[in-house]
Amino acid sequence: MLCKAINKAGKPCQAQAMSNGYCYRHNPDIALATKLEASKRGGLKLNPDELAKSAFKLDSTTYKGLLVALNNNANDLREGKIDTRTSNAFVQNILAIIEVKKTAEIHERLTAIEQRLNKVGV
Numbered sequence: 028m029l030c031k032a033i034n035k036a037g038k039p040c041q042a043q044a045m046s047n048g049y050c051y052r053h054n055p056d057i058a059l060a061t062k063l064e065a066s067k068r069g070g071l072k073l074n075p076d077e078l079a080k081s082a083f084k085l086d087s088t089t090y091k092g093l094l095v096a097l098n099n100n101a102n103d104l105r106e107g108k109i110d111t112r113t114s115n116a117f118v119q120n121i122l123a124i125i126e127v128k129k130t131a132e133i134h135e136r137l138t139a140i141e142q143r144l145n146k147v148g149v
Contacts, residue, residue: 046106054107087124097121
């Protein structure tokens with residue numbers, strides 16, 4: 028969902044909205060001083076200890092677990108619990124895990140085929 032605010036050019040904001048319908052920049056619930064401070068630091072920064080407390084358990088053994096993780100990541104981003112950079116890094120890690128899982132599955136299937144072929148003497 029996109030932000031419901033109108034930008035200075037009079038056009039709809041194209042940023043992703045948080046839970047209240049506004050992006051971080053246009054969110055009236057976030058004080059201007061907080062936004063300016065976050066801007067100086069290069070975006071929303073969270074204390075790693077606080078982030079660790081709210082982190083969910085990641086089940087990377089199944090595709091369903093990875094899908095749940097991506098869903099939680101999207102919700103956390105929309106709710107302002109994590110910043111865009113953290114979200115993007117997380118998604119890149121999930122995509123890497125998926126690629127490794129796919130490669131491992133192909134390797135297992137190929138090994139099984141080779142073993143069957145060796146048994147029949149091909």
